[in-house]
Amino acid sequence: MGTRYYVARLWEKANGRIRCLVCERKCTLNVGQMGFCGNYQNIDGKLVHAGYGLVSAVESRPIEIKPFFHYWPGSSALTFSLWSCSFLCPWCQNWSLSKRKPKPGSDEYIPPEKLVELALRAGDEGLCASFNEPTIGFDYLVDVFELGRKHGLYGTIVTNGYMTSKALKLLLEVGVDGYSIDIKGCPETYRRYIGTINGAEVVLRNAKYILDNGGHVEMVFLVVPGANDSNECIEWVLGKLYDNLGPDTPLHINRYYPAYKYSKPPTPISTLLRVYDKAKKMGFNYVYIGNIGAGTPYENTYCPKCGKTLIVRYGTEIVEYNITSDGKCPRCGHRILIRGKPILKHSTRWRSWI
Numbered sequence: 467m468g469t470r471y472y473v474a475r476l477w478e479k480a481n482g483r484i485r486c487l488v489c490e491r492k493c494t495l496n497v498g499q500m501g502f503c504g505n506y507q508n509i510d511g512k513l514v515h516a517g518y519g520l521v522s523a524v525e526s527r528p529i530e531i532k533p534f535f536h537y538w539p540g541s542s543a544l545t546f547s548l549w550s551c552s553f554l555c556p557w558c559q560n561w562s563l564s565k566r567k568p569k570p571g572s573d574e575y576i577p578p579e580k581l582v583e584l585a586l587r588a589g590d591e592g593l594c595a596s597f598n599e600p601t602i603g604f605d606y607l608v609d610v611f612e613l614g615r616k617h618g619l620y621g622t623i624v625t626n627g628y629m630t631s632k633a634l635k636l637l638l639e640v641g642v643d644g645y646s647i648d649i650k651g652c653p654e655t656y657r658r659y660i661g662t663i664n665g666a667e668v669v670l671r672n673a674k675y676i677l678d679n680g681g682h683v684e685m686v687f688l689v690v691p692g693a694n695d696s697n698e699c700i701e702w703v704l705g706k707l708y709d710n711l712g713p714d715t716p717l718h719i720n721r722y723y724p725a726y727k728y729s730k731p732p733t734p735i736s737t738l739l740r741v742y743d744k745a746k747k748m749g750f751n752y753v754y755i756g757n758i759g760a761g762t763p764y765e766n767t768y769c770p771k772c773g774k775t776l777i778v779r780y781g782t783e784i785v786e787y788n789i790t791s792d793g794k795c796p797r798c799g800h801r802i803l804i805r806g807k808p809i810l811k812h813s814t815r816w817r818s819w820i
């Protein structure tokens with residue numbers, strides 16, 4: 467298969483070079499030079515999306531796995547990924563995809579039409595870009611999600627939140643309304659491990675922008691021993707999330723396991739409980755602990771007002787769903803954050819397509 471030549475949407479000229487405006491790295495490139503992520507290249511003075519449509523995985527997956535616990539509960543999303551990343555996290559759990567650069571001209575190309583057709587044939591309710599950092603495949607994402615929306619599919623991404631405001635605005639415009647966003651820690655975590663000096667601020671700015679513009683956000687805080695588990699760092703993260711995004715933004719506190727270049731033992735359960743308790747005391751209404759196995763009380767949704775158990779989960783499965791059809795707690799009538807409609811019919815939501 468030959469190399470596709472896809473001129474990117476977001477770039478500008480910069481003193482004889484060009485600057486990519488997809489993510490906040492804003493790589494400035496000479497002719498022939500490839501950006502940090504290996505997805506965008508200066509070809510003849512234009513920014514070209516060299517990794518356009520080079521897909522690393524396609525699966526139908528439960529939306530809860532992303533994790534989204536308050537967005538189309540019980541639905542399945544055709545989940546796809548490209549290659550590489552804009553961050554350097556040494557504990558990356560998906561490093562086999564995120565640490566490899568795309569190979570332009572390879573036979574990994576899947577056109578947007580084919581992805582959308584796969585989702586429709588599979589009976590998925592939506593689309594999700596995930597596994598590697600999706601926004602570095604920005605132009606492909608825009609084409610896929612725009613087409614998906616025409617066919618009634620919802621649009622979601624699982625992201626590090628480091629895209630530019632321009633990129634985010636366009637993603638919202640083409641119907642990407644669900645965002646699962648990682649907060650990696652405090653500014654020191656970003657400087658020391660992620661390779662950015664403004665990562666935390668950008669993530670908070672973007673998450674707030676999504677909420678202010680009608681989108682749905684769920685935040686994920688992977689607690690990594692030695693990197694972001696000090697009291698000071700935890701309090702910074704929780705405080706900033708609360709102040710910027712408010713008490714109704716779901717917060718997923720996830721357990722880290724050794725991966726890629728980081729070999730410290732998994733996060734102690736006591737640390738996760740400490741973060742959970744702090745978040746609850748601070749006033750967050752929907753707090754969860756993930757990656758600790760199925761069947762714990764920390765994966766259920768409770769009414770923030772009266773404490774009634776509203777959604778009982780077992781891993782990614784919904785065992786009980788007790789929210790009224792108009793989105794309220796059946797006991798006290800408190801309005802519960804749910805976007806989209808619950809889909810409680812799927813018997814199988816896991817299928818691999820490549």
Ligand code: SF4
Binds near residue numbers: 489502504552
């Ligand atoms: S998307 Fe890639 S090339 Fe563009 S600014 Fe970000 S890291 Fe650089």
